[in-house]
Amino acid sequence: MSTYYAGLFADIGILFLGAMSVYIILATGQLSLGNAGFMGIGAYVASFLTVEMQWPLTAALIAAALAAAAIGIVVGFPALRLKGIYLAIATLGFGEMVRSFLLNFDRMGGSGGFHGMKHVSLEYIWLWGGGIFVLIVLLERSRLWLEMRAVHDDETAANLVGLNTTATKVGAFGFGAAVAAVSGGLFAHHHVYIEPGNFGFERSIDFVLAVILGGSTVGAGAVVGAGLLVLLPEWLRFLADWRLAAFGVLLVLVLLTRRQGILDRPLLDKLSLRRARA
Amino acid sequence: MLEMHKLLIGGLMTAALVSGAQVAQAQNQVNIGAIVPSSGPFAEWGRSNTVTLKMLEKEVNDAGGVNGAKLNIVILDDAAKPAQAANNMRKLAGDDKVLAVAGPLTSSACEVTFPVANELKTVTTSQASSKPGVAKANRPWAFRNTVDEGILAKTSVPYFTKTFGAKQVAIIYDAKDAVSTSIATKIMPGVFTEAGVKVINGDAPISFNTGDLDVSAQVTKLKSMNPDGIVIGADYSQAITVIREMKRQGLMKPVIGGTPLISSAILKAAPEIPVVAPATFYSTMDAPKAKKFVANLQPLLRNTSGLPKEIEPSMYDANIYEIVSMYIDAVKKSGVTGKAENLDADRTKIRDYMANLKGYEGFSGAIHFGEDGDAIKNFFIVQGQNGAWETKVTGCSAAGGGC
Amino acid sequence: MLLQQLVNGLTLGAVYTLVALSFSLVMGILSVLNIAIGELFMLGGFIGFAVIASQLPLPVALVVAMAGACTVSIIIQKIAYEPLRDAPMITPMLSTLGFSIILQNIVTNIWGSDPLQLPSELFDADFTIGPVRIGFMQLVVIGITIVLVAAVAFLVQRTAAGRALRAIAENRDVARLLGVSVDKTTLLAFGISGLLAGAAGVLISLHYSAITPYIGVDIGLKAIAVMVIGGTARVWGALLAGPLIGIAEVMTIAYGGSQIRDFIVYGLMILILLLRPQGLLGGPRSDVGQRV
Numbered sequence: 001m002s003t004y005y006a007g008l009f010a011d012i013g014i015l016f017l018g019a020m021s022v023y024i025i026l027a028t029g030q031l032s033l034g035n036a037g038f039m040g041i042g043a044y045v046a047s048f049l050t051v052e053m054q055w056p057l058t059a060a061l062i063a064a065a066l067a068a069a070a071i072g073i074v075v076g077f078p079a080l081r082l083k084g085i086y087l088a089i090a091t092l093g094f095g096e097m098v099r100s101f102l103l104n105f106d107r108m109g110g111s112g113g114f115h116g117m118k119h120v121s122l123e124y125i126w127l128w129g130g131g132i133f134v135l136i137v138l139l140e141r142s143r144l145w146l147e148m149r150a151v152h153d154d155e156t157a158a159n160l161v162g163l164n165t166t167a168t169k170v171g172a173f174g175f176g177a178a179v180a181a182v183s184g185g186l187f188a189h190h191h192v193y194i195e196p197g198n199f200g201f202e203r204s205i206d207f208v209l210a211v212i213l214g215g216s217t218v219g220a221g222a223v224v225g226a227g228l229l230v231l232l233p234e235w236l237r238f239l240a241d242w243r244l245a246a247f248g249v250l251l252v253l254v255l256l257t258r259r260q261g262i263l264d265r266p267l268l269d270k271l272s273l274r275r276a277r278a
Numbered sequence: 279m280l281e282m283h284k285l286l287i288g289g290l291m292t293a294a295l296v297s298g299a300q301v302a303q304a305q306n307q308v309n310i311g312a313i314v315p316s317s318g319p320f321a322e323w324g325r326s327n328t329v330t331l332k333m334l335e336k337e338v339n340d341a342g343g344v345n346g347a348k349l350n351i352v353i354l355d356d357a358a359k360p361a362q363a364a365n366n367m368r369k370l371a372g373d374d375k376v377l378a379v380a381g382p383l384t385s386s387a388c389e390v391t392f393p394v395a396n397e398l399k400t401v402t403t404s405q406a407s408s409k410p411g412v413a414k415a416n417r418p419w420a421f422r423n424t425v426d427e428g429i430l431a432k433t434s435v436p437y438f439t440k441t442f443g444a445k446q447v448a449i450i451y452d453a454k455d456a457v458s459t460s461i462a463t464k465i466m467p468g469v470f471t472e473a474g475v476k477v478i479n480g481d482a483p484i485s486f487n488t489g490d491l492d493v494s495a496q497v498t499k500l501k502s503m504n505p506d507g508i509v510i511g512a513d514y515s516q517a518i519t520v521i522r523e524m525k526r527q528g529l530m531k532p533v534i535g536g537t538p539l540i541s542s543a544i545l546k547a548a549p550e551i552p553v554v555a556p557a558t559f560y561s562t563m564d565a566p567k568a569k570k571f572v573a574n575l576q577p578l579l580r581n582t583s584g585l586p587k588e589i590e591p592s593m594y595d596a597n598i599y600e601i602v603s604m605y606i607d608a609v610k611k612s613g614v615t616g617k618a619e620n621l622d623a624d625r626t627k628i629r630d631y632m633a634n635l636k637g638y639e640g641f642s643g644a645i646h647f648g649e650d651g652d653a654i655k656n657f658f659i660v661q662g663q664n665g666a667w668e669t670k671v672t673g674c675s676a677a678g679g680g681c
Numbered sequence: 682m683l684l685q686q687l688v689n690g691l692t693l694g695a696v697y698t699l700v701a702l703s704f705s706l707v708m709g710i711l712s713v714l715n716i717a718i719g720e721l722f723m724l725g726g727f728i729g730f731a732v733i734a735s736q737l738p739l740p741v742a743l744v745v746a747m748a749g750a751c752t753v754s755i756i757i758q759k760i761a762y763e764p765l766r767d768a769p770m771i772t773p774m775l776s777t778l779g780f781s782i783i784l785q786n787i788v789t790n791i792w793g794s795d796p797l798q799l800p801s802e803l804f805d806a807d808f809t810i811g812p813v814r815i816g817f818m819q820l821v822v823i824g825i826t827i828v829l830v831a832a833v834a835f836l837v838q839r840t841a842a843g844r845a846l847r848a849i850a851e852n853r854d855v856a857r858l859l860g861v862s863v864d865k866t867t868l869l870a871f872g873i874s875g876l877l878a879g880a881a882g883v884l885i886s887l888h889y890s891a892i893t894p895y896i897g898v899d900i901g902l903k904a905i906a907v908m909v910i911g912g913t914a915r916v917w918g919a920l921l922a923g924p925l926i927g928i929a930e931v932m933t934i935a936y937g938g939s940q941i942r943d944f945i946v947y948g949l950m951i952l953i954l955l956l957r958p959q960g961l962l963g964g965p966r967s968d969v970g971q972r973v
Contacts, residue, residue, distance in 0.1 A: 003372035003398060007365040031771055078955050085714055085770055089909055090954045093947035096902065100944040103453060112456045113389060115415060119397070191364065193389040197454065198360075201902060205778060212775055233362070237355065241325070241584045241790055244317050244357065248782035252761060255776045259768045317786065319895045321794040453940055485939045489899040491889050492696075494689035495931035496939065502682045515796045518891045522798075526807070526816060543795050547891070586793040 006122050010190050012223075012230045013125040017183035018203070019210035019222035020132060025176040026216060027145070028169050029152035030079065031088040033204050034095030035180045038068045040199030041098065042181025043188040044108055050189070051116040061128070061185040065178035072177025076170035095204050102196035113195030120189040128182055136219045148172060180207075213254055215261030224262050307348040308616050310605050311370030312598065313363050313381030313391065313402075316355035323383060323594055325585055327405065328353050329578050330595040331380075334602055337574075344609050347616055351602065356382055363387035364394050371398040375621055377614065378402070378628045380601040383594065385409035385457055392416035399622065401605075401629045405598040408537055409457045410464075413651030421632055421651045423597045425675040427461050427536045430556035431469045433673040434659045438534045438554045439473050441661075441670070444506040446476040447534075450496055450520060451511030453485035461536040462511025470509075478503045488516060497523045507531055513538040521547040542590045545662045553662040558642045558655060559596035560667045568641040571596065600640045607631075607638060684813045686935045687928065692819045692888070694927025695826035699881035700904035701911060702833060702919040706874040709913030710850040711867060713770055717757055717777040718878050719901025720784040725750040725882025726892045727788055730797055733887065739821070742887070747879040753784070754875025758868060766867075781897070788894040796891040818888040827920070829880060833873060834916040842869055850914075906950040912960015921961055 001009075018039055025032045042064040049060035075094055082090050108114050139145050150158040151168050159165050188194045206229060214225025232250065236243045254262065312331055316324035331351045338349040352374045356363035363382040370376045371394075379402040382391050388407040395402040396419045403421040404413070413422045438444060447470055451462030467480040484496045497520065500508060508524065508531050510517045517539050524530070525548035532552040533539075539555040557563075561572050575591045608614065608631035614624040635646045643656040652675075659671040700722055707715045725746040732742035761776035806817040837843040845866045848856035857863050885900075886892040907926050911918030926946060933942045953960065 002368075004365060004369040007368040007394075011361055011365070078951075081955055082958065085708065085712055086909070086954060086958060088714070089905055090951050092902070093906065093951045093954075096947045097944055097951075100941070100947070104940050104944075111453060111459045112409070113386075115389075119393065191360065191390040192393050193360075195386060195389070195456065197386065201898075205775075208771065209775055209778070212771055216771075233357070234365070240355075241316065241321075242786065243355065245783045245786035245790075248779040248786065251782070252776050252779035255772055255779070256760075256764055259765060259772050317789070319794055319893070321789045323794075482937060484934070487899070487943070489895065491885060491892075491896055491900065492689075492693045494692065495686055495934040498682060498685045498689055499935055515891075515893060518796050518798065519889060522889065522891055527814060541795075543798065546798050584790045584793075586795065589793070 008230055008234065010122050010125050012226045013122070013129040014183050014187045014190060015206060015210055015230060016129050016222055016226040017132060017179055017186065018207040019214070019226050020136060020219070021176040021178075021180035021183065022207045022211050023176075023216065023219060023222055024136070024179065025172050026211065027148045027152060028172040029155065030169060030172065031084075031208070032091040032173075032176065033088045033201070033208065034075075034091035034093070034098075035176065035207050036199040036201070036203035037091075037095035037098035038072060038177040038180035039184035039187065039203065040102055040194075040196070041068045041071060041177075042184030043194045043199065044102065044105075044114065044184075045181070046185030047114055047117050047188045047194060048108065050118070051114075057118070057120065057124075057185075057189060061182055064181045064185045068181030068184075069174040069178040073170055073174040075177070076173030079173060080166060080169060092201065092204070095199075095201060099196050099200050102199065109195070111196065113193055114188075115193050117189045117192045117194075119192050120186065125186050125190060128186060132179055132182065133219060133223075140219060144168075209251070212261055213251070215263035215267075217260060217264050218268055220268065221261050221263040228262075307350045308344045308606075308609055308614075309350050309352060309374060309376040310602055311366075311374060311376035311379040311381075312351055312353045312602070313356050313366045313370070313379060313383075313387070314353060314598070315358035315383050315387075316353075318357040318359065320358045320383060322585060322589070323406070323592065324355060324358075325582065326579050326589065326592060326595050327381075327383070327598050329582050329585070330575060330591070330599050331602060333575055333578055334599055338606060344606050345616075349606065352376060356387055358384055358387065360384075360387045360390040364390045367391045367394045367400075367402065368398070371395075371400040375618065376400070377609065377616070377621075377624055378605045380405060380598050380605070383407070385412055388412050388420070388422070392420035395419045400625050401632055403601045403604075403632070405601060406594045407457075410460050411650070417651060418633065419629060421647055421653075423601050423645070423653045424537065425556070425558065425655065425657055426650075426652050427457070428465050428469075429675045430536065430657060430659075430673075431461075431465050433657075433671055434534060434554055434556050435466070435469045435473050435475075437659050437671050438507060438532065439470075439475050441554075442507055442532045442552075444475055444532075446478050446505055447507040447509055448478045448500050448503045448505035449480070449483035449509040449511065450493075450500055451483055451485055451509075452488050452513070452516050454488040455511075455513065455516075457536070457538060458511035458513065458516075460511075461538075462509060465536075466509045466511070466534075477509075478505055483511075486516075486520075490516075491519065493520050493523050494527070496520075497527050497529060500524075501527055501529045505531060508533050510535045510539065514541040514544040518544055518547040521551055521553070524548065525551060537593070540593050540660070540667075542592075545665050545667070549664050551663075554670075555660060555662070556657050557593055557660050557667070558640075558653075558657050559593045560658075560660060561590040561592075562667060563641070563658070563669070565641060567639070568596070571599065571641065596641050600638075600645065604632065604635065604638055604645075682812075682935070684811075686931050688813055688815055688819065690928035690931035691924050692822055692927070693930065694924030695823045696881055696885050696900070696923075697904055697907040697926055698826055698919045698923025699829060699877050699884075700900055701907035701923055702830065702916065703874045703877040703881070704901075704904055705908045705911070705913045705916075705919055706833075706846075706870050706877070708908065710846050710870045711762075713762060713777075714774045714905070715757065715762075715777045715871075715874065716774060716901070717761075717780040717784065718874065718904070719897030720781040720788075721750040721754055721875055721878035721897075722882040722885075722900060723892070723894060723897035724753060724784060724788065725879030726886030726896065727792055727797065727882075727894075728879070729883030729886055730799070730892065733799065739887070743825070743880060743883050746883040747876045750879025750882065751872050751875035754871045754878070755868060758871035762871070763864075763867070785894050785897075792894070794894060796893050797886075799887070799890040816888070818884075822884045822888050825880065825884060826923075829877060830916065830920045833877070836873070837916050842866070846870060903946065906946055909950050910953045910961060912962050914959060915962040918960050918962040925961075 215221025911922030
């Protein structure tokens with residue numbers, strides 16, 4: 001593989017993890033527009049640990065994930081009071097607050113950013129990507145997932161049949177935040193430089209886009225979505241000045257023609273059936 | 279969906295064809311790469327950079343090419359996004375096999391692209407980044423054709439103090455932007471204090487954020503401090519917002535800042551407020567080489583769709599022109615073969631040429647690079663007033679003085 | 682200085698009010714976040730500039746820009762919202778995002794990315810009352826904002842079209858059963874939303890007289906916060922919340938904390954969401970059962 005595609009696949013892996021963080025939270029019917037905030041927390045914590053504390057990267061990523069999970073749970077509780085678009089807006093506010101905080105956090109460079117991380121390999125990024133993907137596929141086959149979907153479909157009913165909706169929803173926030181933090185830690189160690197501007201609203205929206213474009217009903221959708229978001233702008237280079245507008249047009253077209261996303265259950269079944277026949 | 283697939287596949291094939299063609303021709307041509315932000319918030323800079331490079335390519339090829347080989351500049355758009363800039367670098371060095379790269383423009387993009395340049399052992403030189411220490415942290419393959427803001431301030435501040443008899447100044451800056459923050463909070467307060475000028479809000483400079491339209495509260499506060507001069511740490515597009523507001527509120531005090539202020543647009547913001555800033559090039563400067571450059575480039579820029587009709591060549595156009603010209607000079611003078619099998623050796627030769635550059639004539643005079651990878655060249659302290667820049671002091675960024 | 686800062690805050694607040702109301706019309710009634718509103722605002726600004734630059738008076742600029750933004754808003758409604766009406770709310774939100782990317786690109790290609798500045802000093806006139814300097818454009822901005830809010834309030838509360846809007850906000854299916862034309866009313870909501878964003882764009886671009894294709898992004902996010910604080914159920918909420926946030930921002934800057942400004946605004950928004958989710962002015966909430 002050329003170094004160019006290696007770079008692109010690293011970006012896809014990082015975006016895929018970010019998208020998974022949204023996917024997990026979305027599975028319980030909650031939309032987060034602030035996951036770049038968790039990503040930023042993960043990036044800064046992991047970088048601090050590897051650069052200033054000389055921790056090995058894997059340990060630093062796990063610590064960053066745990067820290068973000070704790071914050072995710074703290075955010076998850078008040079989020080219980082909110083639903084739908086209002087929850088989304090509140091998480092958007094959370095993301096902006098984190099960015100604003102990092103901008104003023106001089107200990108980690110403020111607007112000047114933070115350096116000193118060691119570059120990680122593409123394989124390492126996808127080891128995390130693959131590991132978390134497997135974890136989520138296993139989760140999708142568990143009883144817990146059914147509970148999450150039940151909360152998604154009808155929270156009141158889920159409550160009535162005795163499901164602990166609070167634990168499910170808050171837990172999803174914690175897990176999602178942890179995955180976003182891993183994505184952030186890997187981002188920091190892939191680009192070996194971070195600044196608060198990396199973790200703004202645009203990044204949160206990218207995560208959501210990857211999930212929705214790829215298919216929000218199956219975990220594998222996020223791979224497709226992340227791939228498209230990274231590769232499309234590259235493939236559209238021949239359009240020169242109109243590259244971004246063309247990206248916007250394609251985005252609208254995909255949403256109009258496949259509102260459930262590119263991948264969904266029926267398509268996956270068809271694909272695997274064909275493979276089984278072959 | 280079907281249409282979309284077709285479009286995608288079409289795009290892919292076009293991309294494949296283009297890069298295939300480039301590799302096939304690589305034997306008898308010299309490939310140089312460039313990373314410019316042709317879309318996104320700095321599109322205008324990137325697009326005028328593109329026109330500049332196309333002009334240079336034509337000039338060189340019309341004059342017989344580089345050592346008989348055709349010059350081919352591969353220009354990629356990074357949309358001012360750091361991750362795209364880093365991938366551009368990978369594509370240029372890895373797929374397009376360029377000898378060296380010019381760009382990227384923003385400091386944020388340089389921060390993530392320079393490490394890639396070191397990994398791939400290919401020289402890259404930024405045309406605009408002036409955030410302190412970015413090339414220094416990425417030796418030996420990263421360079422910047424820009425001058426350290428700290429050195430420039432040592433000449434601009436004394437001129438400003440003397441000319442306007444400033445006893446006390448106040449600071450306002452763009453807190454979201456790293457270069458602006460370092461100019462306004464680290465460099466300027468120190469230099470002004472050294473010059474015996476009081477910095478009224480040195481402990482708590484007033485800030486705004488990139489993208490803010492309204493800076494009225496900040497300017498009202500500045501005004502209440504009663505300063506003799508205003509330090510603006512911002513790029514010119516944000517500085518225009520501040521200067522407009524200063525004029526609106528009647529705060530008609532002279533302004534000083536770093537190189538990011540230089541542009542023709544800022545001259546229109548409030549012509550009666552003097553703006554002092556350092557520059558290594560401006561479109562009306564009085565030097566034969568620069569005049570010729572502007573005369574050739576300006577009509578091309580103005581005839582390009584997607585660029586405003588009244589656009590003038592910017593300092594970054596001049597910088598990127600110098601960068602690629604230096605690379606061409608390196609190919610001619612240091613025995614670069616341009617053959618695929620010698621790529622690594624050729625790239626090393628270009629790096630050595632850049633590191634040991636002597637007497638290359640740029641628009642402001644001779645250019646060479648310091649230990650930290652930043653350019654050492656002549657600069658001008660210019661004052662913008664009544665719609666035009668005028669050189670007031672000429673200096674050199676070398677530690678001892680003369681360039 | 683305090684009085685001067687109040688004037689600054691009120692002007693900024695007026696802008697927030699208009700953009701917030703623009704968000705709120707679509708969101709309060711259809712529960713959809715139209716992300717492209719920031720870009721409608723930006724587009725209004727550029728159109729207004731173009732009109733003024735060709736020597737036409739301010740009212741013409743205002744009308745043309747409002748009409749332009751309204752037209753684009755209706756196109757967005759037809760392409761990005763209408764076909765996705767029954768989809769989960771994220772999908773139309775993202776398709777409006779597609780439009781915001783397209784609009785930024787088109788405007789960059791037409792007008793460039795450098796700040797567009799007014800050539801003359803058309804609107805720089807001002808007068809002073811005691812220590813306070815008030816610009817002519819500041820009065821225009823605040824005045825037109827009040828007029829537009831009043832007009833929207835009248836429309837929503839006193840007219841048949843307004844009743845239809847409120848009925849749909851309450852319950853779309855019931856409204857349809859009662860004979861409300863959902864299609865027409867949705868179009869109306871998007872149309873007015875576009876008119877307001879366009880008006881805000883003109884006023885602001887002429888007042889601050891320097892605009893770029895990316896000015897809509899930050900103002901858009903702030904306006905969402907203002908919308909939430911004012912509540913989407915009452916039109917007057919935005920008129921209260923806009924100046925409130927404008928003054929809060931200005932005071933944070935004036936008394937030491939310019940860096941924590943955004944932190945405070947979004948913190949306040951989250952606080953309101955948690956403690957008083959229906960917004961300062963109260964009223965029913967329309968989206969309680971909304972699923973994503």
